[in-house]
Amino acid sequence: MNNIPDPDRLPIGKLLNTSELVRQMNNRRLASEGIVLQAAASSIMTKEGGKFFQKVIKGLMSNG
Numbered sequence: 001m002n003n004i005p006d007p008d009r010l011p012i013g014k015l016l017n018t019s020e021l022v023r024q025m026n027n028r029r030l031a032s033e034g035i036v037l038q039a040a041a042s043s044i045m046t047k048e049g050g051k052f053f054q055k056v057i058k059g060l061m062s063n064g
Contacts (some may be wrong), residue, residue, distance in 0.1 A: 039053040039057075
């Protein structure tokens, strides 16, 4: 599923490093979702908001 070996077989340092990376990835995903929601709401209210929403989506799609 996530290509992480059985945690029981990992050294504690590697396990902690892996959990920190997962935490960082989740935080970035949540931040991105918040920005998209804010941009979507703004796009309903103003023309500039619509342009910003399009820019956000294009940026997310081009950065993978």
